Amino acid sequence: MxxxxxxxxxxxxxxxxxxxxxxxxxxxxxxxxxxxxxxxxxxxxxxxxxxxxxxxxxxxxxxxxxxxxxxxxxxxxxxxxxxxxxxxxxxxxxxxxxxxxxxxxxxxxxxxxxxxxxxxxxxxxxxxxxxxxxxxxxxxxxxxxxxxxxxxxxxxxxxxxxxxxxxxxxxxxxxxxxxxxxxxxxxxxxxxxxxxxLILMLLAFPPLLAALVMLMSDRLLGTVIFLSVAGGAILWTNLFWFFGHPEVYIVLLPAFGAIAEILPVFAGRDLEGRRLIVLATGLMVIPLSMLVWQHHMFITGINLAELATFSVTTIIISIPFDIIVLSFILTTLGGVKLNTPMLWAYGAIVLFIIGGISGVFLSSFVLDVVFRGSYFVVAHFHYVMVGATIFGLVAGVYYWLPKITGKMYSEKLGLLHFAISFIGFNITYAPMFLLIDMPRRIVTYSASTGWGTLNYISSVGAIIFGGAQLIFVANLLYTHYGGFPSIPNPWQSLSPEWGKGGLLRSVGSAADGSYGSSESEAIEAKHTSHRPLEVSIGVAxxxxxxxxxxxxxxxxxxxxxxxxxxxxxxxxxxxxxxxxxxxxxxxxxxxxxxxxxxxxxxxxxxxxxxxxxxxxxxxxxxxxxxxxxxxxxVWPAIGNVHDVTTGAISTVALLASSFTMVRAVMAQKAGEQRHYMIWLSSTFVLGLAFLLTEASEWYSLYLRGIWFNTSLPNGLYFLLTGVHASHVTAGLVMMVYLMVRAVRKPGPEGSKSIANFALYWDFVDIVWVFLFPLFYLV
Amino acid sequence: MAVTPPTVAIWTSVFDVYLVLGTLVGIVVISVLTYSVFTKPKVKAEVGPKRSSERKKKIRAVILTLITISILTTVELDTFSATSLVTVPSDPANSMTIQVVGQQFFWTFIYPNGYAQVGNLTIPVGETIILNITSKDVFHSFAIQQLDVAKDAIPGRYNQLWLEVPTPSQYSIICKELCGVGHAFMTAELYAVNASTFNAWYGSLQTKGG
The missing domain is CATH 1.20.210.10 (Cytochrome c oxidase-like, subunit I domain)
Known part of the structure; x- marks a missing residue:
């Protein structure tokens, strides 16, 4: 070919x-x-x-x-x-x-x-x-x-x-x-x-995005949110760690998912405590991961009540992980088949145990005084993020490689890859546990500190660990170019992705070794598109x-x-x-x-x-x-900077547009095309009126010499109303699209998206209900 | 509980509990895992595989969870027994308050008489010292790792820590939060000297503005 x-x-x-x-x-x-x-x-x-x-x-x-x-x-x-x-x-x-x-x-x-x-x-x-x-x-x-x-x-x-x-x-x-x-x-x-x-991603990334929006506003528009001594620095730490701690689990949980697939297959028995693992992760890890972020802030000067609270939540979040790890171990009792994926899964669990126990040390706000910002922390999170995560994901890659490529990787290279990686990893990171007094992120240190030997050992380990990954690349290339064809389900897994239970419906999934290629190009061709690439280029x-x-x-x-x-x-x-x-x-x-x-x-x-x-x-x-x-x-007095009447007019316009939107949805349900168009256009006009009122206020403020960079309160006003206005603008654009569609294709088919859009529009209106009092009334 | 400034002995006693329990748990759990992973699986009997019953499994799960919780409770109580390491009383008797200002890339120490000193902090032994820490520019973190004390230096905030050094000695003060290109070299020296030496030096100071 x-x-x-x-x-x-x-x-x-x-x-x-x-x-x-x-x-x-x-x-x-x-x-x-x-x-x-x-x-x-x-x-x-x-x-x-x-x-x-x-x-x-x-x-x-x-x-x-x-x-x-x-x-x-x-x-x-x-x-x-x-x-x-x-x-x-x-x-x-x-x-x-x-x-x-x-x-x-x-x-x-x-x-x-x-x-x-x-x-x-x-x-x-x-x-x-x-x-x-x-x-x-x-x-x-x-x-x-x-x-x-x-x-x-x-x-x-x-x-x-x-x-x-x-x-x-x-x-x-x-x-x-x-x-x-x-x-x-x-x-x-x-x-x-x-x-x-995915749930954690959905919860953790918006606060990060909000923090980045404010940071870029500081950098490009001249606001002074994070520069201000009014809590700017501490605000960032709160927002960042509210994202940052769940991010650790975002990284870790897919690896646990791979391990949970691999263990039962190689142990030849069911996963112990399957239901308990799901419940512990869903009901404990997810909510608690949102409630532990201040353990990254133990020495920022938070009070004893906060220290105690976040120390206790942190210790509690280790319980679901204990449940997971113990279930994994109980699954292996009685022996396992030691193929490459199983070995990597074993490595991941061992390293997670070490990373997890050292994490319990860090939950102590007393011990954290010394550990915070030291190499002990570096060792801890590398055991979790590199040890548990990479070892678990690599286990998953080896495990599913026959499914993806239709060929078998080299078992010898896989074992070698594991042995050198596991040894190299521990040589790299174990010494860091002993460097308790050495601060992170310093470019160098003097010989008198006595840190030289441990650092040298760690660096040697890093070369070994890094070099071992070349074996991984070699094994992947070998599998692709020279691997022996694999039988469809080499591990005799009972999981549906291997074809068990007849659930496979994915395009091209009937044949193993298809990579991603489709069997039925006809179906495939219908939704292939250059548009996603173009949109992304536009954004970039x-x-x-x-x-x-x-x-x-x-x-x-x-x-x-x-x-x-x-x-x-x-x-x-x-x-x-x-x-x-x-x-x-x-x-x-x-x-x-x-x-x-x-x-x-x-x-x-x-x-x-x-x-x-x-x-x-x-x-x-x-x-x-x-x-x-x-x-x-000084925060501006009510009515001093932002005219309450102007704010009230825009509020009324936006709230009225919610009402007309509801009427548009009702008209669509009733199949009344003419009414649908009338109510939808009224919504559009009211939305536009809101936007123009807002724009006129921005302009009059600008004429008065008030802009993003004039003061902290002004900057926040412009930024938040600006982000909201961009949502309104997007809504108006979508309404134009809906109107064009309704004209081109009259009837219920052309207007069926309105109910989904109405959700968005109502949400945008509700946000304003919070912004209006925030900047105009208090 | 007598409220005393943090000492290395208290920190170490807290640490030891974590270390002993942590090492023990780690060794037991990793050993069990390693033993079972490196055991060849027995060939399954065709009839009646000896799997533990559901009831036994539940009891096992409850026991393991209880062990876990009791270990975690033990270490957490251990931490709560030493809160004096992180809380500073509002006005301890016989103490001296020194202002600490972090700045790219040095520490300034301002004594009660207004004398400001850059790069070294001289204190009398046996006296309670309160440090009132802030920053003039970016986020720093004031730390004396060998004395087991640290607090962030944050613009617009004042964080307190307290310490007492029993014998004449010298320690390094470092910055523990990345603060820019000179971060690694943002160090200072702590000199703990005899009270008489300190008083003679302190009395001789010309008052300077911070």
């Missing part, structure tokens, strides 16, 4: 197939992982001996920052998503994800966000150098100017968007697209852990423009990017997928989502994430305001 370059490029840039996108995620995450690993190796070289000068302090700080960001957000998490893409639909018997093209958007946004982030390193001024936790005010433009730094943070925001789209898509899929017979009690363990990961170009917007060229690039984005979206709107694409029979009509369509369910989940975004922004405003009295920042 001749290699056709054009055809290959076309296939991979237009694909919406969940397996192909899974493979794209896998390859891309491996690439970013290699970048992050190179940064780590260079840091270990720098730290191997005292007073070393291989890296300058500024370069070291950039590396330490980008290593953390790239590894967690562009390597570990997407590697889990890669496996989720390939196997969640197979496990639940879905033909594909609920929104295949949005899945492609998630991937391309992820790819370009990573390119932006890495690209930031090479721009003048370099990438961010304030640590992956991006503490403030160090990362505002006052202390860290530079377009490269802005570009990385915008890349991060783009990733947050990609993750949010992806988690909505997957959650709708799992809730809605399960094959008949795939009841909740039958859902395989990997899909369960994927579900928990716009963000490059934003980062460089201090320069005139940057402003031009913004315009260019937006024009391209509009063009791509218009073309997307013109493809009417509804007629071509149907997912067939699904299980969605069962409890608890009876009668809720996939788009409506997706809209609800999107609104949940948007509530968290606005909640974080409004909460931050209240936090800053609470602290402003102490810091001597």
């Amino acid at each position: 001749a290699f056709d370059f054009r055809k290959t490029v076309h296939r991979w840039t237009t694909t919406t197939n969940h397996k192909e996108i899974g493979i794209l995620y896998f390859i891309t995450s491996m690439f970013f992982g290699a970048v992050g690993a190179m940064l780590a190796e260079l840091m270990r070289v720098q730290l191997s001996v005292p007073s070393n000068t291989v890296l300058s302090a500024s370069l070291y700080n950039e590396f330490v920052t980008m290593h953390g960001l790239v590894m967690i957000l562009w390597f570990l998490s997407p590697l889990g998503i890669a496996l989720m893409n390939y196997f969640v639909p197979l496990q639940i018997g879905a033909p594909d994800l609920a929104f295949p093209r949005l899945n492609a958007v998630s991937y391309w946004m992820y790819l370009f966000s990573g390119v932006l982030a890495i690209g930031g390193l090479f721009l003048p001024g370099g990438g961010p150098n304030g640590g992956w936790t991006v503490y403030q005010p160090l990362n505002t433009s006052v202390y860290s100017p530079g377009v490269g730094i802005s570009l990385v943070f915008l890349g991060l925001a783009m990733l947050a968007a990609s993750v949010t789209i992806g988690s909505i898509n997957f959650l709708v899929t799992i809730a809605h697209e399960r094959a008949p017979g795939m009841t909740i009690s039958k859902i395989p363990m990997f899909t369960w852990f994927a579900t928990f990961t 170009v716009t963000l490059v423009g934003l980062a460089t917007s201090p320069y005139l060229a940057g402003k031009a690039v913004i315009v260019l990017g937006l024009l391209f984005l509009v063009y791509a979206l218009l073309r997307w709107a013109r493809d009417n997928m509804g007629d071509k694409f149907s997912l067939g029979e699904t299980f969605g009509d069962k409890f608890p989502f009876a009668g809720v369509g996939r788009i409506k369910l997706g809209m609800w989940i999107f609104i949940a994430s948007d509530i968290l975004l606005f909640g974080s922004l409004i909460g931050s405003t209240l936090f800053i305001r609470e602290n402003s009295a102490i810091a001597g920042v």
Whole structure:
């Protein structure tokens, strides 16, 4: 078969197939992982001996920052998503994800966000150098100017968007697209852990996005939110760790999902405590992960009650993990078959036990005084994030490789890969537990500290551990080019993705070794599309423009990017997928989502994430305001800056538009086309009236010399109403689309989306109900 | 409970409980796992595999959970027994309050008489010292790792920590939060000297503005 370059490029840039996108995620995450690993190796070289000068302090700080960001957000998490893409639909018997093209958007946004982030390193001024936790005010433009730094943070925001789209898509899929017979009690363990990961993503990323929106506003628009002494620095730590702690589980849980699939297969018995694991993760890990974030802030000066609370929640969250690990161990009792995936799973559990126990040490606010910011913490989270996570995910890759490629990997190379990795890993990170007095993120240390020997050992280990990963690459290449064909279910697994139970309905899934290729190109061709790639390019170009917007060229690039984005979206709107694409029979009509369509369910989940975004922004405003009295920042008196009458007029307009929207939905239900058009246009006019009133207020404030950068309260007003106005604008654009559709295609078919849109519009109106009193009345 | 400033002995006694229990649990659990993973699985009997009954499994799960909870409770109570390490009384008797200001990339210490000193902190032994820590620019973290004390230096905030050094000695003060290019070198020295030496030095100071 001749290699056709054009055809290959076309296939991979237009694909919406969940397996192909899974493979794209896998390859891309491996690439970013290699970048992050190179940064780590260079840091270990720098730290191997005292007073070393291989890296300058500024370069070291950039590396330490980008290593953390790239590894967690562009390597570990997407590697889990890669496996989720390939196997969640197979496990639940879905033909594909609920929104295949949005899945492609998630991937391309992820790819370009990573390119932006890495690209930031090479721009003048370099990438961010304030640590992956991006503490403030160090990362505002006052202390860290530079377009490269802005570009990385915008890349991060783009990733947050990609993750949010992806988690909505997957959650709708799992809730809605399960094959008949795939009841909740039958859902395989990997899909369960994927579900928990997705819920956490949905909850954790909006606060990060809110924090990044405020940070970029500080950097580009001149607001002073994080620069202010009115709690700016502590606000960031709260927002960041509210995201940061769940992020640890976002990274970890897919690995646990893989382990939970592997153990029963190689032990030849059922997973112990299957139901208990699901309940413990769902009912304890998820809610508690939102309630432990201040254990990262034990020495910020929080009071004893807070110290006690967050120490206790942290100790409690270890209980579900004890349950999981003990269940894993009980499953292995009586012996297992020791193939490569099982060995890696074993390594993951051992390393997680060590990482978990050291985590219990860190839950103590007494011990944390010393551990905080020391190498003990570095050792702890690498045991969890590298040990448990990477070992677990690699176990998953080996386990499912015969399914993906149709060929068997080399068992010898797999065992060698494990042995050297496991030894190298422990040589690298175990010494760090002993470096309790050594602070993190220092470029060098003097010989008199006595830290030289342990650091040297650690650096040797890093070379061994890093080198071992070349064996992984070799094994993957060997499997692809030279591996022996595998039988369809080499592990004799009972799980549906291997074809058991006759649930497989995914396109092309009947044949093993198909990678992602489709058997029935005819079905496939219907929803392949260049649009996802184009939309993502539009967003990426716009963000490059934003980062460089201090320069005139940057402003031009913004315009260019937006024009391209509009063009791509218009073309997307013109493809009417509804007629071509149907997912067939699904299980969605069962409890608890009876009668809720996939788009409506997706809209609800999107609104949940948007509530968290606005909640974080409004909460931050209240936090800053609470602290402003102490810091001597004067908040404007009522009616002094913001005219209450103008605010009231816009409020009435927006609330009235909610009413007309309800009438439009009713008219659509009743099938009255004329009334539908009238009420929809009234909603549009009222929305436009709101926007124009807001714009006139902005303009009059601007004429009075009040803008983003005049004061802290003014900046917050402009930012929050601006974010809201962008939501209103998006709503107006969608209404135009709905009106055009209704004219072109009169009748219920052309107007059926209105109920889903009404949810969005009502949500946008409700947000204003909170913003109006916040800025005008109190 | 007598309220005294943090000592290395208290921290170490708390740490030891975690260390002993943590090591013990780790060794037991990893040993069991390793033993069972590296045991060849027995060939399954065709009839009546000896699987433990549901009832036995439930009892086993309850016992394991109770053990887990009791260990976690033990260590948590251990932490709560030493809250004096992290709380500072509002006005302890016989104490001296010194202002600490973090700044890229040095520490300034301002004594009660207004004398400001950069890069080294001199204190008398045997006296309770309260440090009132803040930052002039970015987020720093004030730490003396060998004395087991640390508090963040945050712009707009004042965080207290207290300490008492029993014998004349010298320690390094470091910054524990990445604060910019000079972070690794944002150090200072703590000198604990005899009370008489300190008083002679302190009395001779010209009062300077901070």
